Amino acid sequence: MLKLSDSLKTRYLCLQILFGVFKKKQTISQILENQFLGQTSYQEGDLARAERVSNFIFGHLTGIDECINLYLKKNIKLEVRNIFRLVVAEAFIDESPDYAIVNSAVQLSKINPVTKYVSGLINAVSRKIVQNVRNQNHPLKPTLNGTLRTYLSQIYSDSVIGRMEEIMSMREPIDITVKYKDETNFWKESLNAFELPTGALRLGRNKKLSTLYGFNEGKWWVQGISSSIPVKLLGNIAGLEVLDLFSAPGGKAMQLISAGAKVTCLDGSLKRLEVLKENLARMNMKANVIWSDIHEFKTNKKYNIILIDAPCSSSGTLRKNMDMPHLFPVKRMADLLKIQSESLKLAKSWIQKDGIILYCTCSLFPAEGEEQISQFLKMNPGWIQKVICAKSLNLESKWVDKKGGLRLRPDYLFELGGMDGFYAAILVKKN
Numbered sequence: 001m002l003k004l005s006d007s008l009k010t011r012y013l014c015l016q017i018l019f020g021v022f023k024k025k026q027t028i029s030q031i032l033e034n035q036f037l038g039q040t041s042y043q044e045g046d047l048a049r050a051e052r053v054s055n056f057i058f059g060h061l062t063g064i065d066e067c068i069n070l071y072l073k074k075n076i077k078l079e080v081r082n083i084f085r086l087v088v089a090e091a092f093i094d095e096s097p098d099y100a101i102v103n104s105a106v107q108l109s110k111i112n113p114v115t116k117y118v119s120g121l122i123n124a125v126s127r128k129i130v131q132n133v134r135n136q137n138h139p140l141k142p143t144l145n146g147t148l149r150t151y152l153s154q155i156y157s158d159s160v161i162g163r164m165e166e167i168m169s170m171r172e173p174i175d176i177t178v179k180y181k182d183e184t185n186f187w188k189e190s191l192n193a194f195e196l197p198t199g200a201l202r203l204g205r206n207k208k209l210s211t212l213y214g215f216n217e218g219k220w221w222v223q224g225i226s227s228s229i230p231v232k233l234l235g236n237i238a239g240l241e242v243l244d245l246f247s248a249p250g251g252k253a254m255q256l257i258s259a260g261a262k263v264t265c266l267d268g269s270l271k272r273l274e275v276l277k278e279n280l281a282r283m284n285m286k287a288n289v290i291w292s293d294i295h296e297f298k299t300n301k302k303y304n305i306i307l308i309d310a311p312c313s314s315s316g317t318l319r320k321n322m323d324m325p326h327l328f329p330v331k332r333m334a335d336l337l338k339i340q341s342e343s344l345k346l347a348k349s350w351i352q353k354d355g356i357i358l359y360c361t362c363s364l365f366p367a368e369g370e371e372q373i374s375q376f377l378k379m380n381p382g383w384i385q386k387v388i389c390a391k392s393l394n395l396e397s398k399w400v401d402k403k404g405g406l407r408l409r410p411d412y413l414f415e416l417g418g419m420d421g422f423y424a425a426i427l428v429k430k431n
Contacts, residue, residue, distance in 0.1 A: 013050040058322035063140040091133035142168040145325035163411035167418040226422035231255040240304040248272030268293040312361040316421025360424035369423030386426040
């Protein structure tokens with residue numbers, strides 16, 4: 001086990017995150033779960049800071065590298081560049097004294113065989129970088145990765161993409177869904193939250209959830225406003241049988257249960273299902289939980305509603321997953337599109353004659369949303385898309401597209417802190 005001082009632990013973990021994303025093409029969650037937590041003792045605060053600093057680097061990578069290149073014109077190894085990236089980020093975040101930032105960079109360089117022989121260079125350049133930041137000679141702006149930005153530019157205008165980048169610079173808000181709707185005002189006052197147009201509550205910043213009244217008591221759960229809207233589109237579902245595909249970690253399942261539905265949760269990840277079960281237990285909710293891949297799931301039961309929260313690029317969750325643009329989500333699209341179309345095809349065989357399929361993804365790409373629905377309707381002429389009524393649900397009219405689907409963007413509710421990008425559509429059989 002690698003023994004690190006308290007001052008180095010989170011910085012070392014940041015470097016492992018950077019290397020894991022840029023070199024191994026792993027997500028932050030994969031890195032934290034599979035590799036580094038077993039090597040040293042990390043507290044919750046250590047992990048939170050490591051993610052926050054690394055996310056700052058992912059979101060401002062272009063400007064950070066430009067700041068480094070002022071002093072290093074030649075190509076440098078990734079391990080060395082990552083140390084400098086950490087120095088720039090810490091100088092901008094400004095939570096540590098300058099000497100601590102520089103000294104930590106030097107100490108980190110001595111741990112890795114690749115960087116141990118350039119500790120002198122790291123010391124000299126780090127001092128220059130910090131001084132440059134202090135003199136405000138190099139302001140940073142959040143920017144999207146080139147590949148992702150190019151892809152999005154085919155869909156959205158430059159001004160929209162610019163607003164999405166601005167949202168990336170804001171700290172991600174914490175939204176919650178209250179278990180009992182009639183208690184919304186109580187929890188709004190108790191948690192000093194404000195109510196969003198759809199009825200979700202948004203908490204103030206720097207809230208440690210486990211210490212807030214009502215969390216451990218199972219009175220509310222964390223759920224972004226975008227993720228909470230689709231289930232609300234279903235209206236009164238009390239007593240109805242619902243199959244929730246790709247259900248974990250269970251935010252939508254808990255909405256369904258809270259609305260009185262009888263819910264079956266299906267997911268192919270055992271680890272994610274454990275999280276779902278923990279969430280249900282905390283909320284004192286019950287559901288039929290099944291561990292199965294959708295292709296292996298067998299049932300003679302017909303459901304009133306099938307919710308498909310399909311695996312996708314997660315391109316709508318840019319602020320939450322700053323590493324995502326650097327993992328080239330476009331290259332994974334083929335496999336994801338196949339899973340999405342197959343889930344729609346399978347859902348047909350499990351639905352009642354007058355049933356509803358609610359399809360949604362946290363994606364900004366029409367290929368994973370609008371185009372999937374268009375293709376489904378083309379291949380299944382006995383189905384139609386139900387038009388979502390924005391006014392009846394207190395949604396802004398621009399949130400509903402021309403065909404009646406829900407299309408959300410990160411820059412919506414900009415003045416209130418934005419939201420995740422999301423798509424949802426309701427499918428019903430023709431009468």
